[in-house]
Amino acid sequence: MDLPEIRQNDFQRQWDAVRAGVIRAIERVGASGCYILGDEVQAFEAAFAEFCGAPHSIGVANGMDAIEIGLRGLGLRKGTKVLTTPFSAFASTLAIIRAGGVPVFVDVDEFGALDLRQCRAVFEQDRSIRFFLPVHLFGFPMSLPVLARLRDEFSLSIVEDSAQAIGAADHGIAVGSIGHVAAMSFYPTKNLGAFGDAGALWTNDAEIARRARALRNYGQSSRYAHEELGLNSRLDELHAAILRDALLPHLETWLQARATNAQKYLAEIANPSIRLIRPRLGATAVWHLFPVLVAPQHRDAFRKHLAQSQIETAVHYPRLIPEQKALSGVAGVQMLTELVHARRFADGEVSLPIHPFLTEDELNKVVDVCNAWRP
Ligand SMILES: *Cc1c(COP(=O)(O)O)cnc(C)c1O
Numbered sequence: 001m002d003l004p005e006i007r008q009n010d011f012q013r014q015w016d017a018v019r020a021g022v023i024r025a026i027e028r029v030g031a032s033g034c035y036i037l038g039d040e041v042q043a044f045e046a047a048f049a050e051f052c053g054a055p056h057s058i059g060v061a062n063g064m065d066a067i068e069i070g071l072r073g074l075g076l077r078k079g080t081k082v083l084t085t086p087f088s089a090f091a092s093t094l095a096i097i098r099a100g101g102v103p104v105f106v107d108v109d110e111f112g113a114l115d116l117r118q119c120r121a122v123f124e125q126d127r128s129i130r131f132f133l134p135v136h137l138f139g140f141p142m143s144l145p146v147l148a149r150l151r152d153e154f155s156l157s158i159v160e161d162s163a164q165a166i167g168a169a170d171h172g173i174a175v176g177s178i179g180h181v182a183a184m185s186f187y188p189t190k191n192l193g194a195f196g197d198a199g200a201l202w203t204n205d206a207e208i209a210r211r212a213r214a215l216r217n218y219g220q221s222s223r224y225a226h227e228e229l230g231l232n233s234r235l236d237e238l239h240a241a242i243l244r245d246a247l248l249p250h251l252e253t254w255l256q257a258r259a260t261n262a263q264k265y266l267a268e269i270a271n272p273s274i275r276l277i278r279p280r281l282g283a284t285a286v287w288h289l290f291p292v293l294v295a296p297q298h299r300d301a302f303r304k305h306l307a308q309s310q311i312e313t314a315v316h317y318p319r320l321i322p323e324q325k326a327l328s329g330v331a332g333v334q335m336l337t338e339l340v341h342a343r344r345f346a347d348g349e350v351s352l353p354i355h356p357f358l359t360e361d362e363l364n365k366v367v368d369v370c371n372a373w374r375p
Contacts, residue, residue: 005310006353006362009189013357021246022195029241037217037234044240045200047248051167052182053174054202056209059235060216063163063185063199067095067133069215069233070159070181070201073208074131076101079332082131083122085114086320086335087342092135092161093321095183101131102332105322108341111277112137112291112349115341116146122336123154132158136165136175138316139191139258139288140279144170147178159183163199164288166191167255171282180205181212186243191258191288192251198239257356258287261363265290265352268367273298273375289316290354296347298375303350309369314351 015022029040041059049057060066071082078100084092086105096103106122109115114134123129132150136142151158158179162168166184168175176182186198203209214221219230262285266276275293279285294302303313320342327333352366 006358006366007312007355008314008351008353009193009355010357011188014193017357018246018250021249022242025241025245026238028245029238032237035237038237040237040240040244041235044235044244044248047244048200049202051248051251052176052202054177054182055204056206057200057202058209058212058216059240060199060201060212061231061233061235062197063161063183063187063190064091064095064098065216065231065233066183066185066199066201067092067159067161068099069212069231070183070203070208071096071099071101071131071133072215073201073203073211074157074159074180076131076157080131081126081129081332082133083119083129083336084133085135085137085342086322086339087112087317087345088135088137088161088321089163089317090321090324090326091163092133093327096133097330102330103321103327104129104332104334104336105339107337107339108137108345110341111140111280112341112345113140113142116143116150118337120150123150123156126336130154130156132156133161134158134179135161135163136168138277138291139165139168139286140277141165141168141170141175141283141285143280144173144175144178148173151178163187163190165286167251168286169284170280176202177204181208186239191255191286192243192247194239194243194247196239198235198243200235254356255286257358258354259285261354261356261358262287262290264363265354265367269370271371271373273373274302274370287354289314290352291316291345291349292352293344293348294350295375299348299350301375302373305373306352306366306369309365311366311369312353315349316351317349318346320346
């Protein structure tokens with residue numbers, strides 16, 4: 001494969017950094033003879049719960065399942081509306097539908113995340129909407145004090161989709177701790193990326209934790225006792241061992257490197273044709289992505305300009321979720337506001353490389369090539 005020099009993700013460099021720990025974890029799991037729901041999953045759940053500052057963490061097969069299990073754990077019933085964002089990974093909405101819910105959409109704000117003021121207006125208008133799936137997009141935390149007020153005023157049941165925001169905080173509050181459930185993904189490109197699919201949810205609520213543990217394992221409350229129809233969404237021992245032993249210990253350093261890279265871009269990219277997005281005051285972003293906005297008619301040219309200098313870019317996300325073909329036959333799907341900002345992002349967003357293994361020379365090159373661009 002002929003890869004560009006400066007990539008969105010550099011898995012080769014990551015492998016060099018974690019190889020010894022991964023091999024050790026594989027040896028240990030292989031020798032243990034236990035591959036499903038054993039000590040390794042428990043040990044990872046404990047370590048991850050400590051990292052998140054939550055009492056309960058439940059390992060599952062992927063981030064999408066974490067959302068579905070979270071919504072079901074909160075008692076979502078068939079046909080119930082769930083307010084969510086039109087601008088995210090498709091998995092956010094797909095999880096709602098798989099859980100039996102009906103997604104309804106509100107526009108995003110200037111950071112690409114749900115506009116909480118418009119959400120408030122919707123909650124005031126339609127008292128039948130009590131489930132909420134906000135997404136902390138790009139690694140930017142949404143305003144958590146505002147989210148907490150909405151939760152309390154409207155008695156909302158909230159799952160925070162924190163797949164892109166592990167470790168982020170706002171006004172000293174950890175992302176994921178305002179919702180009843182936080183859903184995390186360890187998809188390889190995520191800030192804590194496994195060697196395959198994996199995910200987790202965490203919660204302060206012991207009863208939700210108990211149900212989630214049953215749901216991930218066919219709905220079994222105890223061996224061969226099936227209380228409800230669950231999923232097969234178990235986290236493998238192997239992934240759990242690798243995550244705890246070889247990856248989690250690096251997470252703080254990696255998040256710090258992403259933040260340092262972002263600070264450099266924010267300080268040094270200065271081009272009136274490239275709009276940078278600065279997190280709100282009080283927000284600790286974890287920079288899963290580094291999104292910039294350019295004029296829609298110039299986006300392809302901008303990406304080409306970077307590609308000519310061996311810089312790989314991406315677009316998150318080119319199409320709004322409610323406009324995806326797969327949703328056309330789903331009953332009840334509604335856009336509750338105009339999607340003005342969401343469309344601006346979908347048409348003009350470009351993600352610059354921000355991964356933690358970028359060198360100073362590479363960062364300088366990205367800055368110079370951005371600054372030299374003329375649409
Ligand atoms: C990655 C992602 C998911 C889904 O996670 P998977 O592990 O791929 O299932 C859900 N929501 C958001 C915002 C994501 O970025």
